[in-house]
Amino acid sequence: MERRTPAPTPTALQCATCARHQAAAAQAEERRDYSRASDERVLLARHQQSAHGDAR
Template sequence: MQRRAQAPAPTPPACAECARFTNLARDAEREGDHSRATDMRVMLRRHQNAGHPAIAVQLEGEL
């Protein structure tokens, strides 16, 4: 059974760092590197939790 990583949220990124992590995750997913894609989504969430408190509260239920 193959596990498929969850795709990043479809909403446009709020800042340049969000866009960078989103694009890196998407690129890794397309290349089949699911581990790197997951790493980029983790980095995106960490960035959002540190730099986007309003977004972090909104995403809390999704984790």
């Protein structure tokens, strides 16, 4: 069974840090660097929790 972190849902207003982590995760996926993509999704979730108070 493959376990993947669900992609964050898009929001109308997004900060630059959120956008950077999402873009980096997408770019890593395109390059098939799944470890880096996972790292970026974790960093995004941590950022959202600390900066926005949620896990958008």
